[in-house]
Amino acid sequence: MTDIKITEVALRDGSHAIRHQYTVDQVRSIAKALNEARVPYIEVSHGDGLGGSTLQYGLSKTNELELVEAAVDAVDFSKIAVLLIPGIGTIEDLKEAEKLGAKMARIATHVTEADVSAQHIQTAKELGMETVGFLMMSHMAPTEKLVEQAKLMESYGADIVYVVDSAGALLPHEVRARIKALKHELSCDIGFHGHNNLSLAMGNSLAAIEEGANRIDGSIRCLGAGAGNTQTEALIAVLDRMGITTGIDLYKMMDIAEEIVAPILPKPQEITRDSLTLGYAGVYSSFLLHANRASEKFGIDSRDILIELGERKIVGGQEDMIIDVAAELASQKANV
Amino acid sequence: MTDIKITEVALRDGSHAIRHQYTVDQVRSIAKALNEARVPYIEVSHGDGLGGSTLQYGLSKTNELELVEAAVDAVDFSKIAVLLIPGIGTIEDLKEAEKLGAKMARIATHVTEADVSAQHIQTAKELGMETVGFLMMSHMAPTEKLVEQAKLMESYGADIVYVVDSAGALLPHEVRARIKALKHELSCDIGFHGHNNLSLAMGNSLAAIEEGANRIDGSIRCLGAGAGNTQTEALIAVLDRMGITTGIDLYKMMDIAEEIVAPILPKPQEITRDSLTLGYAGVYSSFLLHANRASEKFGIDSRDILIELGERKIVGGQEDMIIDVAAELASQKANV
CATH class of the missing domain: 3.20.20.70 (Aldolase class I)
Known part of the structure; x- marks a missing residue:
């Protein structure tokens, strides 16, 4: 036992x-x-x-x-x-x-x-x-x-x-x-x-x-x-x-x-900038690629996007929200 | 503050x-x-x-x-x-x-x-x-x-x-x-x-x-x-x-x-067999090389040597004990 x-x-x-x-x-x-x-x-x-x-x-x-x-x-x-x-x-x-x-x-x-x-x-x-x-x-x-x-x-x-x-x-x-x-x-x-x-x-x-x-x-x-x-x-x-x-x-x-x-293993498992950000934001790893793309498009740090997604409790299947969030953050930034 | x-x-x-x-x-x-x-x-x-x-x-x-x-x-x-x-x-x-x-x-x-x-x-x-x-x-x-x-x-x-x-x-x-x-x-x-x-x-x-x-x-x-x-x-x-x-x-x-x-970094930091053994045994990393050498010489698993060193609370400066411990373990093994 x-x-x-x-x-x-x-x-x-x-x-x-x-x-x-x-x-x-x-x-x-x-x-x-x-x-x-x-x-x-x-x-x-x-x-x-x-x-x-x-x-x-x-x-x-x-x-x-x-x-x-x-x-x-x-x-x-x-x-x-x-x-x-x-x-x-x-x-x-x-x-x-x-x-x-x-x-x-x-x-x-x-x-x-x-x-x-x-x-x-x-x-x-x-x-x-x-x-x-x-x-x-x-x-x-x-x-x-x-x-x-x-x-x-x-x-x-x-x-x-x-x-x-x-x-x-x-x-x-x-x-x-x-x-x-x-x-x-x-x-x-x-x-x-x-x-x-x-x-x-x-x-x-x-x-x-x-x-x-x-x-x-x-x-x-x-x-x-x-x-x-x-x-x-x-x-x-x-x-x-x-x-x-x-x-x-x-x-x-x-x-x-x-x-x-x-x-x-193609590479050892470590805590990288990306994986740490996912844990800190509390979002799925599948969001990462989308956030990186939105980051380039809107000039917003992908970490800010991921953290905002975490706060809004966005889940798998809602990936289209990522662009919306990035656009919103970019517009807030422009208005500061 | x-x-x-x-x-x-x-x-x-x-x-x-x-x-x-x-x-x-x-x-x-x-x-x-x-x-x-x-x-x-x-x-x-x-x-x-x-x-x-x-x-x-x-x-x-x-x-x-x-x-x-x-x-x-x-x-x-x-x-x-x-x-x-x-x-x-x-x-x-x-x-x-x-x-x-x-x-x-x-x-x-x-x-x-x-x-x-x-x-x-x-x-x-x-x-x-x-x-x-x-x-x-x-x-x-x-x-x-x-x-x-x-x-x-x-x-x-x-x-x-x-x-x-x-x-x-x-x-x-x-x-x-x-x-x-x-x-x-x-x-x-x-x-x-x-x-x-x-x-x-x-x-x-x-x-x-x-x-x-x-x-x-x-x-x-x-x-x-x-x-x-x-x-x-x-x-x-x-x-x-x-x-x-x-x-x-x-x-x-x-x-x-x-x-x-x-x-x-020459290689990423991971928990390997060696580093895990050191933590489990509670010994200094400098013992590892000595234990590996003694392992080869006496045909004893280096992990058994390191664990025994930990149990005996061997510290830095007592590296000559490593051979003694390996020899002892080998003789115990032969007598089983």
Whole structure:
């Protein structure tokens, strides 16, 4: 019995860091090694979940169901998880992944839109999958709203609800308040998924654990969107130092990070001007390119645009707002 | 009046990350830019402090007093700080640095050896410098011992005493306990210097601030020994989000990191197998090379050697113990 169950997301969130170019061989060798290190859950999907391979979200090099199949074939201990964002992926995608051997379904919605996950969570449960409700951009809702949405997911049948800090924008005291409220109001397990844009992925994960979260996401060698996720091998080392068990072999994870994962990274994960700005503004990384274009067009610092978008709580799908905001800022500047 | 006073250490601790190869031009341009961003303190020295340019600690490309002079010439707001480890640097080095315009002296000792700093702290005060007592490897002493040593430094005249997590080994609750005790027992300002080996530099810095530390070290673009320090530009962003002022211009710091500092780094700062092991074991990075050699000689995993060195609380200067420990582990292994 382990204290904390870790889901390794390098083969899903990490897909962003390599522009969705995973090959079957890479996925097989990483999944095999993670299985040997006794990682309980390994998530495999396009960075934006099943069905994410599109012009809009970035085309995958390999059909992700082939990647899921390769991962399933490579493991005999770890369970393979898939991510599904209703609207991007479909219930059919989920059924196919389950048929290939995926054992965990993570159904993700924007933090205020849990209601769109009802059918998907119910289907995952009917398929006999362990089912996660994954509340993305959790920093954008006050705790009360987050609790309400998490309760919806629990009512649909989710075994676990995650606070997902998609933009790496949450601060430790904000994580604490959210996890504490969920622990108090829900009966299911609570998880936390961090990003490192403010260099707080680890600090936030520990804050979540202190408040009762027992499911934590990590990415080996920090491979994930933005500045990457909570670095799994470091998380295992820290938890070990705290006397908290994960059941995962630390040395093996260090070796996988150094010898298998680092060599396939086009560049190391760092906190750059761009990723820091995203965390500070609290917006999705997909806004960056649009903001940079608007910045050139209107002569406004792209950071000012992103921060304004964050303040207005603009979400994915509202990219056309970016030009409006830039134009408005430019006109305010002209009037000063 | 700012809430937190930040000392930028990229031109001292960051010297480790570029093997002490700073040029006068680099130091001048970085110091000038940090001054424009209104960073209150900029530390400039060899990575191991004044006098550190030796075969043992690594030869500097440029005489560090020339670097101090270049930095002093480049600033009109920031104060230039120097680090001095008694035994490596001398009181004469300190006097020369002060003559060149250094305004802050940071006198560093191992956490249990504050008594060797008495003369140096007193001299720094007589020279009219703002004076810091810098307790390195603070994870190696229990809180009670740390308080005793910090009191010594305060009694010698230190204006500020720092908890220095040299190995990046402290966990947030350990930082909390240490800073809380110092705040309770001392009257001077309390500082925290973090390293990111366990991905906790930022989390630990926030824990220190919550317990009353008001002096925090950061390194721009994470430039420092091991896995680097608390990343300054991220720290400023986080504190700003918390409503805590530093007086430093966030955008300028982001720009310096991206445009001036990143291009001179031979490789980005990441948490690698080596730096993670150092943080987990709680030992100095200088042990790594010795441990790797002993590992080859005795066929023992260098991580096992480093962890054993950490458990035995081996410190700098005791490098000959590394062979003994490796030999012992090899003989235990043979007897199993």
